[in-house]
Amino acid sequence: MSNQPIGIFDSGVGGLTVMAAVRKALPNESIIYLGDTARVPYGTKSAETILRYTEECLAFLAGKNVKAIVIACNSASAHALPYLQHKFHLPLLGVIEAGVEAALRVSRNKKIGVIGTAATINSDVYAKELKRRDETAAVTGLACPLFVPLVEEGWLDHPVAFEIAQHYLKPLAGGGIDTLILGCTHYPLLKNVIQKVVGDDVDLIDSAESVAAALQKILTEKKMPAGGQKPFCQLTVTDQTPSFEKLARRFLGEEVPAVKRIVF
Numbered sequence: 001m002s003n004q005p006i007g008i009f010d011s012g013v014g015g016l017t018v019m020a021a022v023r024k025a026l027p028n029e030s031i032i033y034l035g036d037t038a039r040v041p042y043g044t045k046s047a048e049t050i051l052r053y054t055e056e057c058l059a060f061l062a063g064k065n066v067k068a069i070v071i072a073c074n075s076a077s078a079h080a081l082p083y084l085q086h087k088f089h090l091p092l093l094g095v096i097e098a099g100v101e102a103a104l105r106v107s108r109n110k111k112i113g114v115i116g117t118a119a120t121i122n123s124d125v126y127a128k129e130l131k132r133r134d135e136t137a138a139v140t141g142l143a144c145p146l147f148v149p150l151v152e153e154g155w156l157d158h159p160v161a162f163e164i165a166q167h168y169l170k171p172l173a174g175g176g177i178d179t180l181i182l183g184c185t186h187y188p189l190l191k192n193v194i195q196k197v198v199g200d201d202v203d204l205i206d207s208a209e210s211v212a213a214a215l216q217k218i219l220t221e222k223k224m225p226a227g228g229q230k231p232f233c234q235l236t237v238t239d240q241t242p243s244f245e246k247l248a249r250r251f252l253g254e255e256v257p258a259v260k261r262i263v264f
């Protein structure tokens with residue numbers, strides 16, 4: 001057993017969708033969340049910069065004595081996870097594997113769409129992983145760079161969000177996909193708008209629950225689940241913005257602890 005906290009990291013608010021799923025699945029675990037709000041978005045940046053920023057954020061969390069870290073950011077999982085797994089001596093989990101597994105489980109025709117940031121889509125990591133597990137998978141990847149600022153602004157049901165989604169998702173029409181991976185942890189916050197555009201026949205994959213299940217499995221295997229202590233939850237950011245607190249309140253759906261700004 002270990003009462004050390006779990007670290008959850010994202011470039012901004014998106015990882016709160018994963019944090020909510022982790023809290024639901026693992027209510028005894030303490031969590032330290034870090035949102036790199038001073039440098040969001042990551043998805044428009046180079047692989048080298050994403051790796052450097054991610055490494056700095058993980059070093060901060062590792063310094064907080066966490067027992068495992070969830071990289072709740074697809075852009076960082078795509079560009080930094082394989083390298084950082086060798087650098088940090090604690091379990092590191094990304095979000096891509098969980099999304100890929102869930103999509104292959106759900107899809108009947110194996111025609112799968114993936115939407116994400118430019119960094120994630122250009123890395124081709126989803127297509128590679130899907131095809132590695134199922135060579136019959138036909139994958140269409142689309143970058144939707146304006147989705148992240150929409151979420152960070154809290155424009156979740158705004159008509160502009162709908163118009164932008166229609167524009168980005170147009171290439172999917174007529175392609176016959178039955179499953180769409182939300183390959184950015186910000187996007188579940190736009191689920192309503194995205195579902196309206198692609199139609200109810202397409203299943204949307206939000207990897208948050210699968211990531212929480214994978215984390216639970218690792219903690220059990222390593223005999224590290226928490227127990228016998230009141231869990232705590234800390235939200236830290238690299239820049240204090242009113243929108244972060246507002247969204248945190250909306251998506252954690254309960255009283256949110258004070259948000260603390262940190263400087264590396």
Ligand code: DGL
Pocket residue numbers: 010011012014015040041042043044072073074075076117120148183184185186
């Ligand atoms: N939430 C992130 C992701 O899953 C990053 C978005 C961004 O910073 O561009 O990719």
